[in-house]
Amino acid sequence: MPLSKSRLRLPPALPACLLRHPWWSLAALLLLAFAAWLLYLNWQITSRFEGRRWDLPARVYARPLELYAGLELTAAALEQELARLGYREVSGRPSRPGSYGRRGDALELVTREFRYWDELAPPAAVSLRFADGRLEAVDVAGQDTAIVRLDPLMVGSIFPAHGEDRLVVTPEQVPELLRQALVAVEDRRFSEHPGVDLRALGRAALANLRAGAVTQGGSTLTQQLVKNYFLDNRRTLGRKLTEALMALLLERHYDKAEILNAYVNEIYLGQDGQRAIHGFGLASQFWFSRPLAELELHQLALLVALVRGPGWYDPTAHPERARARRDLVLGLLAEAGHITEAERARAAGRPLDTWDRERAGASYYPGYLALVRAELGEQYRPEDLSRQGLNIFTSLDPRVQASAERRLAERLDALDERQPERRLAGAVVVTAPQSGDVLALVGDRRAGYEGFNRALAARRPVGSLIKPVVYLAALETGRYTLASRIEDAPIELELPNGTRWAPRNFSGEPAGPVTLLRALAESLNLATVGLGLDVGVERVAALLERIGPGPAPAALPSLLLGAVELTPFEVAFVYGTLANGGFRVPPRAVRSVVAANGVPLVRFPVELRQAVEPALVYQLNQALLVAMQRGTGRATTLPLATAGKTGTSDDFRDSWFAGFSGDRLAVVWIGYDDFAPTGLSGASAALPVWQDIMADVAERPYAPPLPRALEARRVDYYSGAPVGRGCASGLVLALPAGTELDRRGGCAERRGLAERTLEWLNDVLD
Amino acid sequence: MAERRTRLITLAALTLAASGCALAPQPGPQDPDADEIPVTAPQRQERRAGPATATLIEQSRALHESGQSAQAAVTLERALRIEPNDPAVWLELARLRYAAADWAQAEQFARRAESLAGGDPALRKQAVELIADSLVRQGRPTEAERLRSGG
Numbered sequence A: 001m002p003l004s005k006s007r008l009r010l011p012p013a014l015p016a017c018l019l020r021h022p023w024w025s026l027a028a029l030l031l032l033a034f035a036a037w038l039l040y041l042n043w044q045i046t047s048r049f050e051g052r053r054w055d056l057p058a059r060v061y062a063r064p065l066e067l068y069a070g071l072e073l074t075a076a077a078l079e080q081e082l083a084r085l086g087y088r089e090v091s092g093r094p095s096r097p098g099s100y101g102r103r104g105d106a107l108e109l110v111t112r113e114f115r116y117w118d119e120l121a122p123p124a125a126v127s128l129r130f131a132d133g134r135l136e137a138v139d140v141a142g143q144d145t146a147i148v149r150l151d152p153l154m155v156g157s158i159f160p161a162h163g164e165d166r167l168v169v170t171p172e173q174v175p176e177l178l179r180q181a182l183v184a185v186e187d188r189r190f191s192e193h194p195g196v197d198l199r200a201l202g203r204a205a206l207a208n209l210r211a212g213a214v215t216q217g218g219s220t221l222t223q224q225l226v227k228n229y230f231l232d233n234r235r236t237l238g239r240k241l242t243e244a245l246m247a248l249l250l251e252r253h254y255d256k257a258e259i260l261n262a263y264v265n266e267i268y269l270g271q272d273g274q275r276a277i278h279g280f281g282l283a284s285q286f287w288f289s290r291p292l293a294e295l296e297l298h299q300l301a302l303l304v305a306l307v308r309g310p311g312w313y314d315p316t317a318h319p320e321r322a323r324a325r326r327d328l329v330l331g332l333l334a335e336a337g338h339i340t341e342a343e344r345a346r347a348a349g350r351p352l353d354t355w356d357r358e359r360a361g362a363s364y365y366p367g368y369l370a371l372v373r374a375e376l377g378e379q380y381r382p383e384d385l386s387r388q389g390l391n392i393f394t395s396l397d398p399r400v401q402a403s404a405e406r407r408l409a410e411r412l413d414a415l416d417e418r419q420p421e422r423r424l425a426g427a428v429v430v431t432a433p434q435s436g437d438v439l440a441l442v443g444d445r446r447a448g449y450e451g452f453n454r455a456l457a458a459r460r461p462v463g464s465l466i467k468p469v470v471y472l473a474a475l476e477t478g479r480y481t482l483a484s485r486i487e488d489a490p491i492e493l494e495l496p497n498g499t500r501w502a503p504r505n506f507s508g509e510p511a512g513p514v515t516l517l518r519a520l521a522e523s524l525n526l527a528t529v530g531l532g533l534d535v536g537v538e539r540v541a542a543l544l545e546r547i548g549p550g551p552a553p554a555a556l557p558s559l560l561l562g563a564v565e566l567t568p569f570e571v572a573f574v575y576g577t578l579a580n581g582g583f584r585v586p587p588r589a590v591r592s593v594v595a596a597n598g599v600p601l602v603r604f605p606v607e608l609r610q611a612v613e614p615a616l617v618y619q620l621n622q623a624l625l626v627a628m629q630r631g632t633g634r635a636t637t638l639p640l641a642t643a644g645k646t647g648t649s650d651d652f653r654d655s656w657f658a659g660f661s662g663d664r665l666a667v668v669w670i671g672y673d674d675f676a677p678t679g680l681s682g683a684s685a686a687l688p689v690w691q692d693i694m695a696d697v698a699e700r701p702y703a704p705p706l707p708r709a710l711e712a713r714r715v716d717y718y719s720g721a722p723v724g725r726g727c728a729s730g731l732v733l734a735l736p737a738g739t740e741l742d743r744r745g746g747c748a749e750r751r752g753l754a755e756r757t758l759e760w761l762n763d764v765l766d
Numbered sequence B: 001m002a003e004r005r006t007r008l009i010t011l012a013a014l015t016l017a018a019s020g021c022a023l024a025p026q027p028g029p030q031d032p033d034a035d036e037i038p039v040t041a042p043q044r045q046e047r048r049a050g051p052a053t054a055t056l057i058e059q060s061r062a063l064h065e066s067g068q069s070a071q072a073a074v075t076l077e078r079a080l081r082i083e084p085n086d087p088a089v090w091l092e093l094a095r096l097r098y099a100a101a102d103w104a105q106a107e108q109f110a111r112r113a114e115s116l117a118g119g120d121p122a123l124r125k126q127a128v129e130l131i132a133d134s135l136v137r138q139g140r141p142t143e144a145e146r147l148r149s150g151g
Helices: A016-020 A022-051 A075-084 A176-186 A198-211 A221-230 A237-253 A256-266 A279-288 A297-306 A319-335 A341-348 A366-376 A382-387 A398-418 A463-477 A516-521 A525-535 A537-547 A557-561 A568-579 A614-630 A682-697 A753-765 B002-018 B051-065 B069-082 B087-099 B103-116 B121-137 B141-150
Strands: A058-061 A065-068 A099-103 A106-110 A125-131 A134-140 A147-150 A154-158 A164-166 A268-272 A275-278 A391-394 A425-432 A437-442 A485-488 A512-515 A590-594 A600-603 A643-648 A654-660 A665-671 A710-716 A730-736
Touching: A022 A221, A022 A237, A058 A366, A065 A134, A065 B051, A065 B069, A075 A099, A075 A106, A075 A125, A075 A398, A134 A147, A147 B051, A154 A366, A164 A279, A176 A221, A176 A256, A176 A297, A176 A319, A221 A237, A221 A256, A256 A279, A268 A279, A268 A297, A275 A279, A279 A297, A297 A319, A297 A341, A319 A341, A366 A391, A366 A437, A366 A590, A398 A425, A398 A437, A398 A665, A398 A682, A425 A568, A425 A682, A463 A516, A463 A525, A463 A537, A463 A557, A463 A568, A463 A614, A463 A643, A463 A654, A463 A682, A485 A516, A485 A525, A512 A516, A516 A525, A516 A614, A525 A537, A525 A557, A537 A557, A537 A568, A568 A614, A568 A654, A568 A665, A600 B069, A614 A643, A614 A710, A614 A730, A643 A682, A654 A682, A665 A682, B051 B069, B051 B087, B069 B087, B087 B103, B087 B121, B103 B121, B121 B141
Parallel strands: A058 A391, A164 A275
Antiparallel strands: A058 A154, A065 A147, A099 A106, A106 A125, A125 A134, A268 A275, A391 A590, A425 A437, A425 A665, A485 A512, A590 A600, A643 A654, A654 A665, A710 A730
16 A cells, blocks of 8 residues: 555644744654654554465365276376376485386385375375286385375466465475575575665665666565565655665564565565466476475575566576576575585586476366356355465366367367368367266367356357257157157148248258167157157257256257257256266366365265166167267267267357267367358267367276166167067167067168178177 | 187188088077177176275275264265276265265165166165165155065
């Protein structure tokens, strides 16, 4: 709060005595004003310092990586994860937390102490052995547990509007060498001066006079602290005077250790877009992805070098400058006798070693953080999030996120070549459907770009993605099975508003009589509309509400072909219920919240509700599986079984794909932000992205156990008639026990004798 | 692997052809169920009930017994994230909810366990029992009775 003397107005009626002695009176008044000002400064300092409260932004963490025997993980992938976490590679056996050593297929590491929601985990020495792309053995020293958590990556923070972000450290967490370096470099007579160092000021003034410009500052650490605390950067004489006075007052109230610790937490050390990096605790995380206590000498020296000008000495933008200043700091440390000459030389020989976000496979996660804020917004006020130092634990998986970001960007770059004057937009949501964990969320093709978050906010027509809901509603009536036959024939409707509606098939021609299985796998529009009208559009709308986030869409016939707008996140919700066999599990980012002092606050446990009979969803999913084998998703080459559906809206404005394996669900949307036609179908744009991501992240086939109410029958794909093994177009479907199959149509494609023989031999020899 | 099999088949076919054997299609001496795996399960679900999940379930039980039921739940959810299709983990979560008198969620978790039980009749039976118990606690004894007699 700037203060000026003009604020102290003279009372309107001046007493007569003042008029008689104008000079004395003026002096007395000035003195009074000065005293008042001093008192005000004193109050400001003590209240700020006593409270000793910084706004502590909430810290957001990714999921901790669980290490256990059998986990699909290569040594290289783990090393990448360790690089993200700033673990230091050592040549021998690692002994300190946050370090590791690797010899071929064996890797040893010491985890950091970490406060989880459920426990304070002490550092653990872990030995790992890898084989065939898996973790083969996990050994935790002194424990017989077969599983250990790696401390999670801090992925972001929720800082206040003024942009100050910091991570406060206690005096015990500050290395002694950092204090020594600050004194040696910034303020050699720190322990002696009363807050202002006149000798240093004089020296600096002389040097500046000689140079003809301001090249040196004579500010003490106390003055620098005051400046960071209360004042802006303008260099005026009045400001300097205020700063000096406040420094003197500060020193009168508090001892040197308290002042130095406040300095360590207050000082500005870097800029990251909107976010100002304050304090050595956060600077250490920001520049090295490590806790302050784990910094090596050359890294510590670089942080001290930054004090003088984080922008000027920015190690990324001006590496030579930063390095020269760092080496100067090292020299001063050696000169003061805090390190030996050999230590100095070794540290000066090291590179800058700053953490490269991109190289470490990390990102900025603005899309995911938006989801975190939205979820917490229901529980917390914005100022609680930006002030109370909450620790927020999420399900974000940096490996999955990296894959989703990269795969989307790669494919869009290639697709853009079709229409080079335009830029496609895209969004991806990846979940673990059983727990509802949102593992990755991409709202813009430019990773790390905070803009329009399409995954959460772009409501787009879903096209054929709606079809599984129509078929599920049909199965629910009990009047249909996947083997039932329906008519794929031209249809024309008069809508309530008087217009006529005549939907068409994607490929043009009506297919005639078809099974439900084929109609869904090949996404036949006419058959779907006929089926949906028979079942009732209201039923379909109500089912969509039941298995998704709601509310129910308007029950118009066009709903049957996907004239309903959903966000990719909402689609992930709906398809999650399918992946979970009818159990509705809302997708969520936040798992739990822990207070700044380590007290567990809230937890968001897994919740589920059976929304549809599991046996019905099992039957439906068979059609989505067949869609991947011979229907609209047949272009996939994934090595494991998946179920999924394409979606293409009118005039090719939206390209969708939603599908799942036994452990991962992904939804991909691609289109233009202005709703212009793209010329791309769900199969030609979204599906390849989906496949690329699933190839990276899916580990288990979609293969749920057969529900007891169903029995396996061999039926013809085209006619639904019961067929024998000699029928090439026959496949085994699980149908309600005792289903009466229509024998008309029989087998559409019989197998030749040779083929049958080979198959028989194959079975015999298998 | 596949290549070897193809070679084997060719060899066998040649041998059969050479011996002038009639190729009458007849059922092979094989697992009668092999034919009956529906399209949903082309790759048999191998349940990797690994030591990690077992350890976590054990830890969770110990935590629950010492009165730390929230910690027990967190530990089970760790297991769930490792083994999301293991009915034993879902059943354990259901028991925890039941113990916490959260009958509605106990029922749901037990139903989820039942839906994944597959070829494990013992586990299925336990899940059905728990669903029924949870229904009774929610004042729905008729449904519970129907379930028990049907299961």
